[in-house]
Amino acid sequence: MRLADGLRLSITTLTVLPVRAGRIDRPAAAVAMSAAPAVGALLGAMLAAILWLLREAHAPALLAAAVTVAAAALLTRGMHLDGLADTTDALGSYRRGEAALEIMKKSDIGPFGVAAIALTLLIQASALTSLPVVAVVVAFAAGRVAVPLACRRGVPAARPEGLGALVAGTVPVPVVVVGAVLVAGAAVAATPSRPWQGPVAVVVSLLAVLALVHHAVRRFGGITGDVLGAAVELATTATLVGLSLR
Numbered sequence: 711m712r713l714a715d716g717l718r719l720s721i722t723t724l725t726v727l728p729v730r731a732g733r734i735d736r737p738a739a740a741v742a743m744s745a746a747p748a749v750g751a752l753l754g755a756m757l758a759a760i761l762w763l764l765r766e767a768h769a770p771a772l773l774a775a776a777v778t779v780a781a782a783a784l785l786t787r788g789m790h791l792d793g794l795a796d797t798t799d800a801l802g803s804y805r806r807g808e809a810a811l812e813i814m815k816k817s818d819i820g821p822f823g824v825a826a827i828a829l830t831l832l833i834q835a836s837a838l839t840s841l842p843v844v845a846v847v848v849a850f851a852a853g854r855v856a857v858p859l860a861c862r863r864g865v866p867a868a869r870p871e872g873l874g875a876l877v878a879g880t881v882p883v884p885v886v887v888v889g890a891v892l893v894a895g896a897a898v899a900a901t902p903s904r905p906w907q908g909p910v911a912v913v914v915s916l917l918a919v920l921a922l923v924h925h926a927v928r929r930f931g932g933i934t935g936d937v938l939g940a941a942v943e944l945a946t947t948a949t950l951v952g953l954s955l956r
Contacts, residue, residue, distance in 0.1 A: 712733075712737050712738060712741060713741055714732060715732035715733040715734075715738040715741070716737075716738045716739070716740065716741020716742045716744075716745060717741065717742070717745055718730065718731060718732045719731070719732065719734060719738050719739065719741070719742035720741070720742035720743070720745040720746055720748075720749050721749055723742060723873075724746060724749045724750070724753070724786065724854065724857075725749065725752075725753055725785055725786060726784070726785055726786070726787055727785075734876070736876060736877075736880055739876050739877045739880050740877075740880035740881060742877070743857050743858050743861040743877050743880055743881050744858050744881050744885045744889070746854040746855070746857035746858055746889075747851050747852075747854045747855045747857075747858070747889045747892070747893055748851075748854075749854060750850045750851040750852070750853055750854025750855070751847055751850065751851040751854075751893075753782070753785060753786070753850050753854075754846050754847035754848070754849065754850030754851055755847050756781075756785065757778050757781055757782055757785070757846050757850065758843040758844065758846040758847050759843075760777065760778050760781050761774055761775070761778045761838065761843050761846055762843045764777060764778070765843075771839040771840070772835065772839055774838075774839075775834075775835040775836070775837075775838035775839045776835045778835075778838055778846070779831055779834045779835045779838065782834075782850070783831075789939055790853075790938075790939035790940075790942040790943045791827050791830070791831075791939070791943060792936070792939060793935060793936035793937065793938060793939015793940050793942075793943075794823070794826050794827060794830060794936075794939055794940040794943040794944075795819045795822075795823030795824070795826055795827050796813075796814045796816075796819075796823060796936040796939075796940075797814065797926070797934075797936045797937050797939070797940035798822045798823050798825075798826040798940065799813055799814070799816075799819065799820040799822045799823040800813045800814045800929075800930070800936075801822075801925070801929065802820070802821075802822035803822075806929050806930070807929075807930065807931055810929055810930055811868060811869065811930055811934070814930075814934060814936050830943055830947050833947050833950070833951060834946070834947055834950055836954075837947075837950035837951055837953070837954040838950065840954060841900070841950065841953055841954055842900065844899050844900050845900040845901075845950070845953045845954075847896075848893065848896055848897045848899070848900045848908060848912070848949065848953065849946050849949040849950045849953065850946060851893045851896070852893050852897070852911075852912045852915055852916070852945055852946065852949040853915075853942045853943070853945040853946030853949065854942060854945075855886075855889050855890050855893050855912075855916060855945065856915075856916065856919040856938075856941040856942050856944065856945035857938060857941070857942065858881040858885060858886045858889055859886050859890070859916060859919050859920065859923070859941070860919065860923045860933055860937065860938055860941045861877045861878060861879065861880050861881045861933070861938070862879070862881050862882070862883050862886050863879050863880070863881065863882060863883060864879060864883075865878055865879055865923060865927065865932065865933055866878055866879065866927065866931065866932035866933070867879070867932045867933060867934070868926070868930040868931045868932035868933060868934045868937075869932075869934060872934060872935055873934070873935030873938070874932065874933045874934040874935050874937070874938070877938070878932060878933050890912070890913075890916055893912055894908070894909040894912040894913060895909065896908075897909050897911060897912045897949075897953070900953050901953060907952070907953070907955070908952075908953060910952065911948070911949050911951075911952025911953050911955075912949055912952075914948060914952055915944070915945040915946075915948035915949040915952065916945060918944055918945065918948050919941045919944060919945050922937070922940065922941055922944055923937070923941065
């Protein structure tokens with residue numbers, strides 16, 4: 711039951727797929743966060759199918775990429791983009807602790823957040839104009855490896871309530887390592903002519919997430935749901951950029 715509840719929680723948290731929610735507690739959250747890379751691969755497969763269909767219909771490359779990125783936002787309720795905007799606004803304020811967390815709570819988006827969303831969508835769409843469809847699966851799986859990485863044991867929550875408090879410190883480090891290794895290994899298929907490039911892109915993206923989480927802990931006192939969203943978008947975008955380099 712814990713496994714089933716955790717898988718349902720992972721899907722309902724990371725996507726808009728209509729799955730009935732189960733029990734929500736820290737044991738279920740541990741499963742949910744651990745399963746995030748698999749959910750990311752599922753999401754990536756759906757988006758890869760959309761990109762493939764548009765290309766088969768002879769849609770212009772930029773249009774196909776832009777629609778795929780828009781579909782990603784719709785399939786995730788824009789939650790990760792919202793987290794990216796809130797985190798960027800809080801970091802851009804140069805405030806710490808409760809003052810920074812208050813900025814995160816605000817419903818409006820500041821100039822840092824707007825710029826972060828616009829640039830992220832632009833970079834993702836630009837990268838997808840030339841990448842094979844398998845790269846979409848790899849990038850979105852890598853983006854969700856950021857979730858257990860940020861929720862690994864030893865990383866505190868910034869608040870005593872909310873998503874961060876539910877999931878922070880729930881994932882054992884070996885589970886994070888296994889997820890990262892599996893996705894990095896699968897990334898070889900995205901760059902077959904240079905088999906080292908895919909794994910390197912994944913590793914670099916996860917190093918960027920480690921830096922973000924470390925900075926969030928230093929500035930906010932821990933992670934929040936918004937930080938998780940920012941980590942997902944950072945890892946996804948960095949992986950797409952790494953895969954697109956020639």
